[in-house]
Amino acid sequence: MKRWHWISLAAVMIGSLILERAAVHHTSDYWWSHIPGLYGWLGFLGCIGIIVGSKLLGRKWLQRGEHYYDGE
Amino acid sequence: MASELMLHPAFLVLLGVALLPLLPSRARGKVLPLFPLAALGVCWNLSADHGFSVEFLEYRLSILQVDRLSRVFGIVFSLIGFAGGLFALHLRDVRQQVAALLYAGSALGLVFSGDWLTLFLFWELTALSSTVLIWSRRGTGSRVGLRYLLVHLFGGSLLLAGILGQVQATGGIALQLLEAGRVSSWLILGGIAVNAAIPPLHAWLADAYPKATVTGAVFLSAFTTKSAVYLLARVAPGWEILITLGVVMALYGVVFAVLANNIREILAYHIISQVGYMVAGVGIGTPLALNGSVAHAFSHILYKALLFMGAGMVLQATGRSRLTELGGLVGKMPLTLGLYMVGAFSISGFPFFNGFISKSMVVSAALDARYPAAYLLLLLASVGTFLSIGLKLPYFTWFGRSRPEVGVSRPPLNMHLAMGLLAVLCVGFGVFPSLLYAELPYGASYRPYTVPHLVESIQLLAATFFGFWWFRSKLAGQATLTLDTDWFYRRPAGWVRRCLVDGVSRLFDRADAGILTGIGWLAPRFRNPALWFGRGAGGEQGPAISGDDPDATRPKLEFAVTLILLSVLLFTAMAILQ
Numbered sequence: 223m224k225r226w227h228w229i230s231l232a233a234v235m236i237g238s239l240i241l242e243r244a245a246v247h248h249t250s251d252y253w254w255s256h257i258p259g260l261y262g263w264l265g266f267l268g269c270i271g272i273i274v275g276s277k278l279l280g281r282k283w284l285q286r287g288e289h290y291y292d293g294e
Numbered sequence: 295m296a297s298e299l300m301l302h303p304a305f306l307v308l309l310g311v312a313l314l315p316l317l318p319s320r321a322r323g324k325v326l327p328l329f330p331l332a333a334l335g336v337c338w339n340l341s342a343d344h345g346f347s348v349e350f351l352e353y354r355l356s357i358l359q360v361d362r363l364s365r366v367f368g369i370v371f372s373l374i375g376f377a378g379g380l381f382a383l384h385l386r387d388v389r390q391q392v393a394a395l396l397y398a399g400s401a402l403g404l405v406f407s408g409d410w411l412t413l414f415l416f417w418e419l420t421a422l423s424s425t426v427l428i429w430s431r432r433g434t435g436s437r438v439g440l441r442y443l444l445v446h447l448f449g450g451s452l453l454l455a456g457i458l459g460q461v462q463a464t465g466g467i468a469l470q471l472l473e474a475g476r477v478s479s480w481l482i483l484g485g486i487a488v489n490a491a492i493p494p495l496h497a498w499l500a501d502a503y504p505k506a507t508v509t510g511a512v513f514l515s516a517f518t519t520k521s522a523v524y525l526l527a528r529v530a531p532g533w534e535i536l537i538t539l540g541v542v543m544a545l546y547g548v549v550f551a552v553l554a555n556n557i558r559e560i561l562a563y564h565i566i567s568q569v570g571y572m573v574a575g576v577g578i579g580t581p582l583a584l585n586g587s588v589a590h591a592f593s594h595i596l597y598k599a600l601l602f603m604g605a606g607m608v609l610q611a612t613g614r615s616r617l618t619e620l621g622g623l624v625g626k627m628p629l630t631l632g633l634y635m636v637g638a639f640s641i642s643g644f645p646f647f648n649g650f651i652s653k654s655m656v657v658s659a660a661l662d663a664r665y666p667a668a669y670l671l672l673l674l675a676s677v678g679t680f681l682s683i684g685l686k687l688p689y690f691t692w693f694g695r696s697r698p699e700v701g702v703s704r705p706p707l708n709m710h711l712a713m714g715l716l717a718v719l720c721v722g723f724g725v726f727p728s729l730l731y732a733e734l735p736y737g738a739s740y741r742p743y744t745v746p747h748l749v750e751s752i753q754l755l756a757a758t759f760f761g762f763w764w765f766r767s768k769l770a771g772q773a774t775l776t777l778d779t780d781w782f783y784r785r786p787a788g789w790v791r792r793c794l795v796d797g798v799s800r801l802f803d804r805a806d807a808g809i810l811t812g813i814g815w816l817a818p819r820f821r822n823p824a825l826w827f828g829r830g831a832g833g834e835q836g837p838a839i840s841g842d843d844p845d846a847t848r849p850k851l852e853f854a855v856t857l858i859l860l861s862v863l864l865f866t867a868m869a870i871l872q
Contacts, residue, residue: 223763231756238752245745252666261673261753268677269761273768276552285553285774291784 307399330375356408362735381712393426427510449488456481490522497780532579540574548678581738586655597640604634617771622696
């Protein structure tokens, strides 16, 4: 990733936050719908949660050697 | 009758099944896409409420019944049949070509069926024809194909049992909404759940699709699961249990795709995940949600076929499909990467790609219908989709560690053309959503390009990228196998074989050996009855007689013959005296 890639991404993210504050009127009555940058948090924390959770599940329980079923 | 059949999209494709083997092998590949193309033309011109039926025993079979729901599925099935045929244009394997056409024709027949019996016939034909596409892959294909077939025969049996119950309960065979209070309804739902790959009945998909042929996987990705979604929308809209199952599917596929090492297995798990959105939409049951499910099935067929084409081209060009064996292909396959990324952006729900205009319908419908947990969890699943399909797979295949030892062969032009066609459609429907919305069956309006939707997508996707970049080393492929629910029938398979096959086989072997020993013991005694009385010259092994000279034993028989004759006389005398 080059520097300008990061700058562009940051600009897009900040632009979406500004747009959210200026033009999005939350009409939903759920408490979480009023969190600023809700979808950014969901994306970032959700991504990390999926990676860590899946890997933990795999290491502790689900992952086996590639030849696990060879004797079937 | 014949003219009506010629205007049935399925029979047009099935005509290809009959004609293709008669053509010269060089022409077959070029002719194959023409049959689905003709079916597409017919589908496009079919008007709602058009249909015809035939008498069969005491029933009337609705072979063609058109409404807006079946028409939109017919259009996309024909379209993908054409694109898949174009992708396989170079193929010279008549078995695969016929199986692919039979599969496409059966799927079309299924969505235009107006009764349970016709539907069941086409349902089973899709199972059989798709199995051939797995068997056609050399190596592991035969064993995987057998597992695939057995699971689908099980699903078909559930469906048939449900249909018989349904026919008995209603007194007719017409397709109609299922009633929750009937056992037959749950049996039908179980049969559909197998084909829709609803956990825990889903493992066949991730087991079989990665092992299908390169061209066969494109067809497989389109028909079986989406036919099941069609049937769910037809007979079980608004069944709330489907919301839970759909959300579980969406997340289940995400978790297993993170663990998968094979690129086509990653895509297969994301079929389960994406079908989860459609199943959840059917469960929500509002017109917007049902339209969302249908629209997402339409979009999904296009971008998933594109993704399977991209992964298939990597496999064809390099002979590899494991992330642990791939990397650095960007310089060698840049066009494939570009076209693959159109599919990846579509499935991830990027604005101006077709996944955005359909997935957001289901997600919005969940919030509108006041299912907030489903709404948030479906958004979480879309984070996982971008993570695996949009980032992990392309990063470790085309970027990542370069592997100079991996040779890349040049793929045929038609494969790129087919990918290009689907990429254009993905972008076209994304930019002009009304083209798709105009064909949807239920009356609900939806505007995808609003500021809240755009903000939601941009934040979700950009933040997912940050998370991926931070943790990307943890996503590198690992040479492992991930246990899934197929463990329950694959792991005991050896034990079952030992008990029910090997054990019985051993018993037969021993019985066989015992009989041979018995025959070996009896044969000399019948040849020389004197041995029964221990008078053989050779003792237990029998006398040393010449088989050519029966006189050699004759003197030794006199005692036995006399005894037998006397016995006969004695018994005869007793019988006369009585």
